[in-house]
Amino acid sequence: MTETKLDAAPADSSHPAPGVLGRWGAFMAGRTRAVIGVWLLVLITLGAAAPSVFTSLAGAGWQANGSESVRARELAQQHFGGNSSAAVQVVVHSDTATITDPAMARVVGEIGAVFAGDDRIGQIIAPQPGSTISPDEHTGIVIAGANASTDDMVKAVDEHKDALTALSGDGIEVYPTGASALWSDFNAANHDAMIKAELFSWPVTLAIMVLAFGSLVAAGLPLLLTLAGLVASAGGLVLLNQITPISVWAMNFAMMFALALGIDYALFLVARFRAALTRTGDSRAAVAETMDTAGKAVLLSGLTVLVSLSAVLIVPAPAVRTMAVGIMLAVVFVLAATLTLLPAALGALGGKVNAAALPFARHQQHRSPVFARWGQILHRYPWPFAVVAVGILIGLAVPVLGLKTAMPSIQVVPTDAPVRQGYELIQQQMGPGAPGMLSIITPAADAESAANTARVGEGIVMLTPPQAATDGSGLVMMQALPAVDPSSSDMAEILDRLRADLPENAVVGGAAAENLDLQQVLDDYLPIVVAIILVLGFLLLLIALQAPLIAALGTLVSLLSTAAAFGVAKLIFQDGHGAGLLGFTPQGFLDGWGPVFFFAMIFAIAMDYTVFLLATAKEHYERTGDPHAAQRDGLAHSGRVIFAAAAVMVAVFFTFALSEPLPPKEMGIILGVAVLLDALLVRLVLLPVILRLTGHAAWWSPAWLRRVLPTISFAHG
16 A cells, blocks of 8 residues: 555645545545445345344354265265265154154154155164164164255254154153254354343443443444444355355354454544544544544554454365354455445544543543553563563463364253253263264275274274165265264274274264364364464564564564463363353363464454554654654553453453353453453553564664565554
């Protein structure tokens, strides 16, 4: 983005000629009706689709594309009536009757009738002795084969599970279970938790906004802006889902980020506008100045967030990719609203932005005397604060060295969910590994060799007889019963040994195998994603600040706060510290997708604050050439906004700690802790201290680099 001046006559010295973004802001402010009209049209169009977002989006996608387990599932669906990991398993149990009794047999038949006529359902397989009937014959499993994608199978469970559970009665229990039922129940529980958290966070956010701005009108602007971004991104995701399946989790994360970043960006711009308006008395000139300074920081911050999240797109897992897409779409809409709708609204409001001001805020200045004094204290005593801040962050980051990850266990769904009741019943009646049966598919010529190998395999307690495909493909399938719970750490060793010992053409799949393959992919891609995010984050800071030293240090301290957040996550979710207070049972690991996805999210937020603080400091350095003034005034002019924005983000994220499902709880606490640590220890302590210790060197850039980089100035005029 190269800054140029208008080719008009010299501007009045009281209103310096604006740069590109300044002119853009003035253009928006002068066309309020047109801008609002366009946004109303966009919101009406996308808003029509928005209400169906949670029912339209995909419910599965948790797989490693191209993995052996996915190939096994595809073969099972093509050649074995859909008896794959996506099949619906319906558990039928009675404490008194056996599976052959007339009452139980009638229920089994009624289960088949529930699925009748549904094209997504393949072959219905009645309970089979030796494989899907318990030794005491009081429990049987009806398998409804998968004849559709994993996403469609989740939707099939959504539609049929009430009818299935309604078959319970007269001492007979019926529970749909299996991977498709797991995602159906979990998505429902997760949706309820997200809605409750959002409803709780909005009033808390409004209260923080009123305290931060001291004006009801100014406080309402960020919320309206965020609401526009939310509606647009929800409708956009529904339309995008018509092209490619988008995980329902994408909307969950999009809601959270739209609220947090929308308020973040609006805070920064509205605070700057109020200061410029007080000085100039001209709303259009104030909008131009705001966009010329804070607007650049917001644009660069938004680009940094998008770049960080884009690194996740290389992971070959549909759910993980589309979660990133959901957040990116929300950020795009929020950023677009911030750069168009907000300046138009500010230009129209003018001095009315301070309407309904609270008494304490009527004479509030953009330059905070409190944070100016804090900056002076940091300037006078940099080393003690640096040592304490770094010591705390390193101390919290050390536990991350022992962090373990795995795909979520059955404990992520509520105890009264049908899928969990069916899962635990299968374990009680058929053994701990029964819900994680491994499917072995092999050419018929290798069937005997594969069967002999699997039978003697360590960790395998039972093998079903080979079942030949009915379509003449020459394939056979066997089901191997592991000795351990599917979420046990020993499961990976059992699967690896089995795959290593079986004939070359055999493939091993099943829900447990798919989880393990996905976990392996996530582990393999984590260092690549981290490296890409760090490099791209540094390059964006370098372009924005034109200063290699502070760009590198800004990136490193963001990495330090991110590591500290994961260290806290290890202590809470793996070791169980505070589990009783937070109301969950620790799994002994962090959910497997957490490190890849949360790293991108946390780093994006950390760099968001970095851009705000350093852009403000750079603006004052450009004006004065004094690094002390840049450090002190940068903090004085951005500290209150960073503090308020962090308070909003922490409040938004911590509301998810109240949810019952574990993954939203993990998400809320990890992101909340990350923002808390980043704002208090990094942005308001460590980064200002670094500016103090590096002095002019922080802003130095070699001549050759200045020639290569685009010219970006944060000073107005």
